Amino acid sequence: MFRNLKSLVHTSVRRFAAKMTSIPDVKNLPTLHSTLEEAKRVAAYRAVDENLDYANHRVIGVGSGSTVIYVAERLGQYLLDPQFSIYASQFICIPTGFQSKELILTNGLRLGSVEQYPVIDIVFDGADEVDVNLQLIKGGGGCLFQEKLVSTSASKFVVVADYRKRSPKYLGTNWVKGVPIEVVPTSYIRVLNDLKTKLKCKNAVLRQGAPAKAGPVVTDNCNFIIDAHFGEIEHPEKLHQDIKMLVGVVETGLFIDNASKAYFGNPDGSVEMLV
Numbered sequence: 001m002f003r004n005l006k007s008l009v010h011t012s013v014r015r016f017a018a019k020m021t022s023i024p025d026v027k028n029l030p031t032l033h034s035t036l037e038e039a040k041r042v043a044a045y046r047a048v049d050e051n052l053d054y055a056n057h058r059v060i061g062v063g064s065g066s067t068v069i070y071v072a073e074r075l076g077q078y079l080l081d082p083q084f085s086i087y088a089s090q091f092i093c094i095p096t097g098f099q100s101k102e103l104i105l106t107n108g109l110r111l112g113s114v115e116q117y118p119v120i121d122i123v124f125d126g127a128d129e130v131d132v133n134l135q136l137i138k139g140g141g142g143c144l145f146q147e148k149l150v151s152t153s154a155s156k157f158v159v160v161a162d163y164r165k166r167s168p169k170y171l172g173t174n175w176v177k178g179v180p181i182e183v184v185p186t187s188y189i190r191v192l193n194d195l196k197t198k199l200k201c202k203n204a205v206l207r208q209g210a211p212a213k214a215g216p217v218v219t220d221n222c223n224f225i226i227d228a229h230f231g232e233i234e235h236p237e238k239l240h241q242d243i244k245m246l247v248g249v250v251e252t253g254l255f256i257d258n259a260s261k262a263y264f265g266n267p268d269g270s271v272e273m274l275v
């Protein structure tokens with residue numbers, strides 16, 4: 001019986017050791033199906049490598065979207081590298097929604113919640129647009145409320161994005177779908193009207209789920225999303241405050257003075273940083 005247990009432990013240790021591999025070098029990564037994906041991957045990997053203090057950071061926010069997939073992948077690689085696994089096995093990863101919860105779990109990382117860990121060491125998240133002052137539009141994936149909850153609970157927020165997200169000057173230049181706004185479902189008509197009449201919004205629409213779902217998108221918090229187009233946004237803080245004052249608004253996708261730095265991946269494999 002004891003001998004069986006011992007051999008079981010040895011087998012598990014051997015199996016775990018067999019999976020152990022060194023973290024892939026960012027300069028020598030396998031090609032992906034598009035240069036855009038490669039741009040996202042290199043931004044995410046570099047952001048993690050250059051900002052994660054693996055010996056001291058314990059509570060790590062993992063955001064949402066297609067670029068963050070590579071953040072979770074990189075954190076998973078730390079877990080499998082014998083040099084880092086002792087630290088990475090202590091990481092507690094805080095999701096910003098259903099997708100990031102799955103990313104954390106599928107990469108073998110430990111899941112925590114913002115209720116358990118309201119103070120977060122560092123968060124990595126994507127953005128829809130980043131202006132020259134590091135103000136952001138987020139919420140293209142509909143996760144803006146939990147993203148803001150997590151990012152404003154973190155000591156450091158590192159944005160990971162591809163080259164298309166970098167605004168030449170003002171928000172609303174590259175991202176023309178409008179500012180995502182999460183609203184309580186029963187208030188959506190009122191908010192749509194107020195955005196147009198009180199805030200002189202150029203266009204505001206309730207985000208639809210088609211073709212995947214008939215009817216509106218429903219967020220992880222069971223709310224709706226309105227996309228409100230204001231053109232180029234010269235004063236994002238003022239606009240955020242004005243929208244936030246409307247009855248029914250839960251949160252806006254304008255992230256003001258929140259990000260610490262941003263990494264933008266280019267199709268040629270280079271990365272630009274904005275601090």
Ligand SMILES: O=C(CO)[C@H](O)[C@H](O)COP(=O)(O)O
Nearest residue numbers: 065066067126139140141143
């Ligand atoms: O804010 C978000 C989701 O609510 C995403 O971070 C944002 O849409 C960027 O996504 P991607 O990395 O796919 O471009």
